[in-house]
Amino acid sequence: MIRGRDSKRAKIHKLLEDHIPSNLSSYIPHGWWYIGDVLIISIPKQLLDFKHIIGEVFLHVEQGKARSVFGKVGPTKDIIRTPEFTYLAGDTNSETLHKELGCQFKIDAAKLTFSPGNHGERKRLIDIVQKNEFIIDMFSCVGNLSLPLAVNNEPKKIIATEINPLAYRYLEENIKLNKVEDRIFAIFGDNRTVLSEYQGQADRVLFGYFNGDDQQKRLAIRLCKKGGIVHFHEIVPAKEEETDKLIKKLVVIIEQETKSDMDIAFKRVKKFSPGMDHIVFDVKIN
Ligand SMILES: C[S@@+](CC[C@H](N)C(=O)[O-])C[C@H]1O[C@@H](n2cnc3c(N)ncnc32)[C@H](O)[C@@H]1O
Helix, strand or coil: CCCHHHHHHHHHHHHHHCCCCHHHHHHCCCCCEEECCEEEEECCHHHHHHHHHHHHHHHHHCCCCCCEEEEEEEEEECCCCEEEEEEEEECCCCEEEEEECCEEEEEECCCCCCCHHHHHHHHHHHHHCCCCCEEEECCCCCCCCCHHHHHHCCCCEEEEEECCHHHHHHHHHHHHHCCCCCCEEEEECCHHHHCHHHCCCEEEEEECCCCCCHHHHHHHHHHEEEEEEEEEEEEEECCHHHHHHHHHHHHHHHHHHCCCCEEEEEEEEEEEECCEEEEEEEEEEC
Protein backbone atom coordinates (compact mmCIF):
# COMPACT_ATOMS: atom_id res chain seq x y z
CA MET A 1 0.00 0.00 0.00
CA ILE A 2 1.36 3.45 -0.86
CA ARG A 3 0.82 6.33 1.54
CA GLY A 4 1.51 10.04 2.02
CA ARG A 5 3.70 11.71 -0.58
CA ASP A 6 3.99 8.49 -2.64
CA SER A 7 0.23 8.25 -3.06
CA LYS A 8 0.08 11.97 -3.93
CA ARG A 9 2.87 11.49 -6.51
CA ALA A 10 0.91 8.65 -8.09
CA LYS A 11 -2.23 10.84 -8.20
CA ILE A 12 -0.30 13.77 -9.73
CA HIS A 13 1.13 11.49 -12.44
CA LYS A 14 -2.28 10.03 -13.21
CA LEU A 15 -3.91 13.47 -13.49
CA LEU A 16 -1.12 14.82 -15.69
CA GLU A 17 -1.03 11.81 -18.04
CA ASP A 18 -3.99 13.27 -19.95
CA HIS A 19 -2.16 16.57 -20.56
CA ILE A 20 1.50 15.74 -21.01
CA PRO A 21 2.79 13.65 -23.97
CA SER A 22 4.01 10.24 -22.82
CA ASN A 23 7.57 10.90 -24.07
CA LEU A 24 7.78 13.76 -21.54
CA SER A 25 6.12 12.05 -18.58
CA SER A 26 9.48 11.07 -17.04
CA TYR A 27 10.15 14.81 -16.49
CA ILE A 28 7.08 15.27 -14.24
CA PRO A 29 8.43 16.60 -10.92
CA HIS A 30 8.50 14.06 -8.08
CA GLY A 31 9.17 16.48 -5.27
CA TRP A 32 7.84 19.74 -3.95
CA TRP A 33 8.46 21.98 -0.97
CA TYR A 34 6.70 24.69 0.96
CA ILE A 35 7.56 28.15 2.18
CA GLY A 36 4.50 28.99 4.28
CA ASP A 37 1.53 28.12 2.09
CA VAL A 38 3.43 28.67 -1.18
CA LEU A 39 4.14 25.31 -2.82
CA ILE A 40 7.26 25.24 -5.00
CA ILE A 41 8.24 22.70 -7.65
CA SER A 42 11.24 22.52 -9.98
CA ILE A 43 10.02 22.74 -13.55
CA PRO A 44 12.42 21.25 -16.12
CA LYS A 45 12.65 23.19 -19.39
CA GLN A 46 11.04 20.25 -21.26
CA LEU A 47 7.79 20.92 -19.34
CA LEU A 48 7.65 24.72 -19.52
CA ASP A 49 4.74 24.63 -22.02
CA PHE A 50 2.72 22.64 -19.46
CA LYS A 51 3.66 24.64 -16.37
CA HIS A 52 0.17 26.00 -15.60
CA ILE A 53 -1.59 22.63 -15.80
CA ILE A 54 1.17 21.12 -13.65
CA GLY A 55 0.57 23.91 -11.12
CA GLU A 56 -3.19 23.33 -11.19
CA VAL A 57 -2.74 19.60 -10.55
CA PHE A 58 -0.38 20.16 -7.59
CA LEU A 59 -2.78 22.78 -6.20
CA HIS A 60 -5.65 20.30 -6.49
CA VAL A 61 -3.75 17.42 -4.85
CA GLU A 62 -2.48 19.71 -2.06
CA GLN A 63 -5.79 21.53 -1.57
CA GLY A 64 -6.22 22.93 1.93
CA LYS A 65 -2.44 23.26 2.31
CA ALA A 66 -1.23 25.14 -0.79
CA ARG A 67 -2.55 28.63 -1.58
CA SER A 68 -0.14 29.41 -4.45
CA VAL A 69 2.09 27.32 -6.67
CA PHE A 70 5.38 28.61 -8.12
CA GLY A 71 7.95 26.85 -10.30
CA LYS A 72 11.71 27.04 -9.95
CA VAL A 73 12.93 27.42 -13.52
CA GLY A 74 16.57 28.39 -13.07
CA PRO A 75 19.38 28.90 -10.62
CA THR A 76 19.36 31.50 -7.83
CA LYS A 77 21.13 34.58 -9.18
CA ASP A 78 23.11 37.72 -8.44
CA ILE A 79 24.63 39.05 -5.23
CA ILE A 80 21.20 39.31 -3.61
CA ARG A 81 20.45 35.65 -4.50
CA THR A 82 17.15 36.12 -6.36
CA PRO A 83 15.50 32.78 -7.04
CA GLU A 84 14.19 32.24 -10.58
CA PHE A 85 10.57 31.36 -9.91
CA THR A 86 7.57 31.57 -12.23
CA TYR A 87 3.89 31.69 -11.29
CA LEU A 88 2.05 28.42 -11.94
CA ALA A 89 -1.36 28.36 -10.20
CA GLY A 90 -3.55 29.61 -7.35
CA ASP A 91 -3.07 33.01 -5.72
CA THR A 92 -0.53 35.18 -7.58
CA ASN A 93 0.56 36.80 -4.29
CA SER A 94 3.73 35.04 -3.15
CA GLU A 95 4.02 36.79 0.22
CA THR A 96 3.50 34.22 2.96
CA LEU A 97 4.03 33.47 6.65
CA HIS A 98 6.36 30.52 7.21
CA LYS A 99 6.34 29.03 10.72
CA GLU A 100 9.34 27.06 11.91
CA LEU A 101 11.28 26.48 15.15
CA GLY A 102 8.95 28.75 17.12
CA CYS A 103 9.47 31.65 14.66
CA GLN A 104 7.26 33.38 12.16
CA PHE A 105 9.06 34.32 8.95
CA LYS A 106 7.15 36.73 6.74
CA ILE A 107 8.69 36.43 3.29
CA ASP A 108 8.02 36.85 -0.41
CA ALA A 109 8.64 33.22 -1.30
CA ALA A 110 9.06 33.89 -5.03
CA LYS A 111 11.58 36.72 -4.67
CA LEU A 112 13.80 35.73 -1.72
CA THR A 113 15.74 32.68 -0.57
CA PHE A 114 14.59 30.43 2.26
CA SER A 115 15.82 26.86 1.94
CA PRO A 116 13.78 24.13 3.66
CA GLY A 117 16.91 21.95 3.32
CA ASN A 118 18.68 24.23 5.84
CA HIS A 119 16.18 23.40 8.59
CA GLY A 120 18.67 21.00 10.25
CA GLU A 121 21.33 23.71 10.34
CA ARG A 122 18.88 26.26 11.79
CA LYS A 123 18.03 23.69 14.50
CA ARG A 124 21.70 22.80 15.12
CA LEU A 125 22.53 26.47 15.73
CA ILE A 126 19.77 26.69 18.34
CA ASP A 127 21.30 23.64 20.04
CA ILE A 128 24.89 24.92 20.13
CA VAL A 129 24.51 28.66 20.82
CA GLN A 130 25.23 29.51 24.47
CA LYS A 131 23.55 32.11 26.67
CA ASN A 132 24.84 35.71 26.33
CA GLU A 133 26.63 35.28 23.00
CA PHE A 134 27.24 38.24 20.71
CA ILE A 135 26.36 36.95 17.23
CA ILE A 136 26.84 38.61 13.83
CA ASP A 137 24.77 37.35 10.89
CA MET A 138 26.59 38.75 7.84
CA PHE A 139 24.05 37.53 5.23
CA SER A 140 20.70 37.64 6.99
CA CYS A 141 18.03 37.60 4.26
CA VAL A 142 14.77 37.74 6.28
CA GLY A 143 16.48 36.39 9.40
CA ASN A 144 16.72 32.79 8.13
CA LEU A 145 19.54 31.75 10.49
CA SER A 146 19.53 34.43 13.18
CA LEU A 147 15.83 34.93 13.93
CA PRO A 148 15.48 31.40 15.46
CA LEU A 149 18.44 32.24 17.74
CA ALA A 150 16.85 35.49 18.87
CA VAL A 151 13.58 33.64 19.60
CA ASN A 152 14.89 30.40 21.14
CA ASN A 153 18.24 31.34 22.73
CA GLU A 154 19.26 34.13 25.04
CA PRO A 155 21.95 35.97 23.08
CA LYS A 156 23.41 39.17 24.45
CA LYS A 157 22.95 40.78 21.02
CA ILE A 158 22.60 39.80 17.37
CA ILE A 159 23.64 42.16 14.56
CA ALA A 160 22.06 41.13 11.24
CA THR A 161 23.23 42.76 8.00
CA GLU A 162 21.40 42.61 4.68
CA ILE A 163 22.11 44.35 1.35
CA ASN A 164 18.83 43.64 -0.49
CA PRO A 165 16.18 46.29 0.39
CA LEU A 166 13.32 43.78 0.02
CA ALA A 167 14.93 41.18 2.30
CA TYR A 168 15.87 43.95 4.75
CA ARG A 169 12.25 45.15 4.88
CA TYR A 170 11.08 41.63 5.83
CA LEU A 171 13.96 41.22 8.29
CA GLU A 172 12.86 44.36 10.14
CA GLU A 173 9.22 43.25 10.02
CA ASN A 174 10.10 39.77 11.31
CA ILE A 175 12.05 41.20 14.24
CA LYS A 176 8.89 43.09 15.30
CA LEU A 177 6.55 40.19 14.48
CA ASN A 178 8.56 37.87 16.73
CA LYS A 179 8.96 40.53 19.44
CA VAL A 180 12.75 40.29 19.62
CA GLU A 181 13.56 43.99 19.06
CA ASP A 182 15.54 43.98 22.31
CA ARG A 183 18.13 41.46 21.06
CA ILE A 184 18.42 41.51 17.27
CA PHE A 185 19.36 44.66 15.35
CA ALA A 186 19.15 44.86 11.57
CA ILE A 187 21.64 46.93 9.61
CA PHE A 188 20.96 47.72 5.96
CA GLY A 189 23.98 47.68 3.68
CA ASP A 190 27.06 45.86 2.50
CA ASN A 191 28.62 43.84 5.32
CA ARG A 192 32.07 44.89 4.03
CA THR A 193 31.38 48.47 5.07
CA VAL A 194 28.86 48.44 7.93
CA LEU A 195 30.50 46.10 10.46
CA SER A 196 33.92 47.64 11.18
CA GLU A 197 32.98 48.85 14.68
CA TYR A 198 32.42 45.22 15.79
CA GLN A 199 35.93 43.88 15.05
CA GLY A 200 37.23 41.48 17.68
CA GLN A 201 33.89 41.33 19.51
CA ALA A 202 31.77 38.44 18.19
CA ASP A 203 31.36 35.08 19.87
CA ARG A 204 29.90 33.74 16.65
CA VAL A 205 29.68 34.87 13.03
CA LEU A 206 27.16 33.36 10.62
CA PHE A 207 28.48 33.31 7.05
CA GLY A 208 25.42 31.81 5.35
CA TYR A 209 26.36 32.64 1.75
CA PHE A 210 28.06 30.56 -0.92
CA ASN A 211 29.43 33.44 -2.98
CA GLY A 212 31.36 35.27 -0.31
CA ASP A 213 34.78 36.54 -1.37
CA ASP A 214 38.09 36.41 0.51
CA GLN A 215 37.62 39.98 1.74
CA GLN A 216 34.35 38.92 3.44
CA LYS A 217 35.92 35.73 4.83
CA ARG A 218 38.76 37.78 6.32
CA LEU A 219 36.24 40.22 7.79
CA ALA A 220 34.31 37.32 9.39
CA ILE A 221 37.51 36.19 11.10
CA ARG A 222 38.41 39.70 12.22
CA LEU A 223 34.94 40.15 13.73
CA CYS A 224 35.57 37.22 16.10
CA LYS A 225 37.05 37.60 19.51
CA LYS A 226 39.49 34.96 20.82
CA GLY A 227 37.56 31.69 21.08
CA GLY A 228 34.96 32.94 18.57
CA ILE A 229 33.47 30.71 15.88
CA VAL A 230 32.68 31.42 12.23
CA HIS A 231 30.22 29.15 10.39
CA PHE A 232 31.27 29.27 6.73
CA HIS A 233 28.79 27.78 4.26
CA GLU A 234 30.20 26.40 1.00
CA ILE A 235 29.12 24.35 -2.01
CA VAL A 236 31.69 21.59 -2.48
CA PRO A 237 31.99 18.66 -4.92
CA ALA A 238 30.89 15.60 -2.93
CA LYS A 239 34.40 14.14 -2.58
CA GLU A 240 36.56 14.01 0.55
CA GLU A 241 39.61 15.52 -1.21
CA GLU A 242 37.53 18.56 -2.27
CA THR A 243 36.50 19.23 1.34
CA ASP A 244 40.17 18.92 2.36
CA LYS A 245 41.17 21.41 -0.36
CA LEU A 246 38.66 23.92 0.95
CA ILE A 247 39.86 23.47 4.52
CA LYS A 248 43.43 24.16 3.35
CA LYS A 249 42.25 27.39 1.66
CA LEU A 250 40.45 28.47 4.84
CA VAL A 251 43.55 27.73 6.93
CA VAL A 252 45.66 29.99 4.68
CA ILE A 253 43.17 32.86 5.03
CA ILE A 254 42.87 32.43 8.79
CA GLU A 255 46.63 32.19 9.31
CA GLN A 256 47.14 35.40 7.33
CA GLU A 257 44.44 37.20 9.33
CA THR A 258 45.28 36.01 12.84
CA LYS A 259 48.37 34.56 14.44
CA SER A 260 46.11 32.23 16.44
CA ASP A 261 45.65 28.52 16.23
CA MET A 262 42.27 27.20 15.02
CA ASP A 263 39.98 24.16 15.12
CA ILE A 264 37.97 23.31 12.02
CA ALA A 265 35.05 20.89 11.94
CA PHE A 266 32.58 20.44 9.13
CA LYS A 267 29.10 19.04 8.56
CA ARG A 268 27.05 18.28 5.47
CA VAL A 269 23.92 20.46 5.51
CA LYS A 270 22.30 18.96 2.40
CA LYS A 271 22.84 17.66 -1.09
CA PHE A 272 22.90 20.83 -3.19
CA SER A 273 22.75 19.45 -6.74
CA PRO A 274 23.97 16.27 -8.46
CA GLY A 275 27.51 15.68 -7.20
CA MET A 276 27.59 18.83 -5.06
CA ASP A 277 27.09 19.16 -1.30
CA HIS A 278 26.28 22.14 0.91
CA ILE A 279 28.80 21.97 3.77
CA VAL A 280 29.14 24.17 6.84
CA PHE A 281 32.66 24.63 8.21
CA ASP A 282 32.80 25.56 11.90
CA VAL A 283 36.03 27.48 12.42
CA LYS A 284 37.04 28.24 16.01
CA ILE A 285 39.73 30.89 16.42
CA ASN A 286 41.74 29.92 19.52
C1 LIG B 1 21.50 33.04 0.06
S1 LIG B 1 20.87 34.22 1.20
C2 LIG B 1 21.14 33.25 2.63
C3 LIG B 1 20.33 33.60 3.82
C4 LIG B 1 20.74 32.88 5.08
N1 LIG B 1 22.07 33.29 5.52
C5 LIG B 1 20.69 31.38 4.96
O1 LIG B 1 21.75 30.74 5.04
O2 LIG B 1 19.60 30.81 4.80
C6 LIG B 1 22.17 35.39 1.24
C7 LIG B 1 21.73 36.80 1.62
O3 LIG B 1 22.91 37.63 1.76
C8 LIG B 1 22.63 38.90 1.22
N2 LIG B 1 23.92 39.53 0.87
C9 LIG B 1 24.71 39.26 -0.19
N3 LIG B 1 25.81 40.04 -0.19
C10 LIG B 1 25.73 40.80 0.92
C11 LIG B 1 26.58 41.80 1.50
N4 LIG B 1 27.73 42.14 0.90
N5 LIG B 1 26.21 42.40 2.65
C12 LIG B 1 25.02 42.05 3.25
N6 LIG B 1 24.18 41.12 2.75
C13 LIG B 1 24.51 40.50 1.61
C14 LIG B 1 21.74 38.62 0.03
O4 LIG B 1 20.99 39.76 -0.35
C15 LIG B 1 20.87 37.46 0.55
O5 LIG B 1 19.68 37.93 1.14
